Amino acid sequence: MRIGILASPDNRITDYYLGNQLIRNFDVPVVLIQSPAIRTRRGRWFKAARRMISRGPTGTLLALRNRRYEQVRQREFSIYLSRYFDALGEYGGYDSGPEIIEVDDVHAADSIRILKDCGVTLLFQNGAGIIRRSLIDFAEDGLLNVHHGYLPYIRGCHSIAWGLLENRMEWIGVSVHLIDEGIDTGPILKRKHLPVQPDGTYASLFCEATVLGGQLLTEAVADLSEGDSKSIPHHGQGTYRPAMTKKQWEMLSDRRNRLSRPTLVREVCRRSC
Numbered sequence: 001m002r003i004g005i006l007a008s009p010d011n012r013i014t015d016y017y018l019g020n021q022l023i024r025n026f027d028v029p030v031v032l033i034q035s036p037a038i039r040t041r042r043g044r045w046f047k048a049a050r051r052m053i054s055r056g057p058t059g060t061l062l063a064l065r066n067r068r069y070e071q072v073r074q075r076e077f078s079i080y081l082s083r084y085f086d087a088l089g090e091y092g093g094y095d096s097g098p099e100i101i102e103v104d105d106v107h108a109a110d111s112i113r114i115l116k117d118c119g120v121t122l123l124f125q126n127g128a129g130i131i132r133r134s135l136i137d138f139a140e141d142g143l144l145n146v147h148h149g150y151l152p153y154i155r156g157c158h159s160i161a162w163g164l165l166e167n168r169m170e171w172i173g174v175s176v177h178l179i180d181e182g183i184d185t186g187p188i189l190k191r192k193h194l195p196v197q198p199d200g201t202y203a204s205l206f207c208e209a210t211v212l213g214g215q216l217l218t219e220a221v222a223d224l225s226e227g228d229s230k231s232i233p234h235h236g237q238g239t240y241r242p243a244m245t246k247k248q249w250e251m252l253s254d255r256r257n258r259l260s261r262p263t264l265v266r267e268v269c270r271r272s273c
Contacts, residue, residue, distance in 0.1 A: 001141055001225045004120035005031040005098070006106050006128035012078060013085045013092045014210045015127045018146055021214040022124060023095045026221055029118040031094055032111055033102040034128040069246035077203060084207045107134045122224065124217075131179050141224055143179040145186075146213040148206060150193055151175040152238035155184035160194075160209060161202045162241045165252045169196055171239075174209040176220045178231070183240065187231035189223070190216035202252065 003026055005019050022028050055063060082092070094100065099118075103111045106128050115123075115138065122141040125131055136143055149159025150173030156162075163171030175191035177184065194208055223229040244252070 001027070001122055001221075002119045003028045003122045003124060003221070004115045004118065005094075005124050005126050006131070006135070007031055007033050007094075008127035008129070009033055009036065009102070011092075011127045013081050013090060014207070016092055016094055017085060017090050017210055018214050018217060019124070019126050020090070020095050021218050022221065023097050025218050026225075028098045030114060030120065031098045031100045032106050032114065032128070033100065034106045035102055035104050066246045069249070070243075073249060080203045081207065084203075088211075107132050112138055122221070125179055133181060136179060136181065144189075144217065144220065145177055145179050145184075146210075146217055147175045147177060147184050148209045148213070149173065149175065149184075150191055151177060151184060151188050152234040152236060154239055154241065155237070156241045157243040158202075159241065160205050161244055161249075161252055164196070164200075164202060164205075165244075165248060165255060169193075172196055172205060174213040174216060176213065176216045185234065185237065188234065189220040189229055189231060191232065192216060 003022055005022065005028060007015065007019065011019075019028075019031065085091075101114060103114070105111060112134065121139065123135060123139040123143040125143060125145045131143060147155075147159070149155070149163070150171055154162060154168070154171035160172050163169060170193070173191060173193040175184075175188055177188045178186040180186040192212060194205055194212065196205065220229065
């Protein structure tokens with residue numbers, strides 16, 4: 001069994017950590033890097049104008065505030081992740097071994113030809129965006145994803161943060177599943193809950209889930225390679241949550257840290273993350 005990794009140029013150290021668990025333990029001949037979408041300036045302005053019209057003035061202003069807040073939060077979050085994984089001896093890059101190839105589209109015929117020529121039969125989604133049917137069909141041994149949340153109870157984005165915000169401890173954990181055309185609805189191969197300490201934060205739990213996810217990922221691939229993999233029934237679709245907004249991150253900060261009136265975005269990001 002040979003594994004191909006589908007990545008992004010915007011990968012974080014946690015993505016590299018997960019990919020490296022496969023590189024260090026299995027045969028990974030290639031990493032495909034999905035290039036950022038190329039749009040003309042005119043196309044970007046046209047798309048922005050359509051969004052402004054559909055949202056209206058108030059919705060547009062709120063979207064801009066959320067976007068700015070998320071940019072700052074992500075910078076603060078990345079600093080925390082780097083410090084955590086630096087202490088483990090990890091770094092922001094892939095280990096030597098596989099060929100790193102940047103492609104315009106991981107779904108394109110040329111990309112699939114590269115994977116086929118490398119003998120890849122199992123794929124790992126590691127930041128390349130929404131995966132379409134062409135790659136799902138290509139991966140005869142499956143297309144894997146590590147979800148930072150306990151499936152099938154919680155699907156979508158920021159699952160651990162939603163669990164903290166809504167006090168749903170059963171949502172907090174990590175799952176390894178096969179990708180289908182739904183959102184986190186494919187067969188579950190491995191999953192485990194994470195205990196939440198009184199001083200636990202989203203960032204600390206995310207890091208713990210990543211390390212646990214690396215362990216479960218290698219176990220799942222080992223089972224697949226030995227033909228000993230058994231999926232866990234979903235028993236329903238669970239709850240779906242989208243990406244959290246500025247208001248929701250601030251609510252989480254208040255809940256976890258008893259901040260009555262957060263005034264600095266930097267402080268809110270640091271505490272809520």
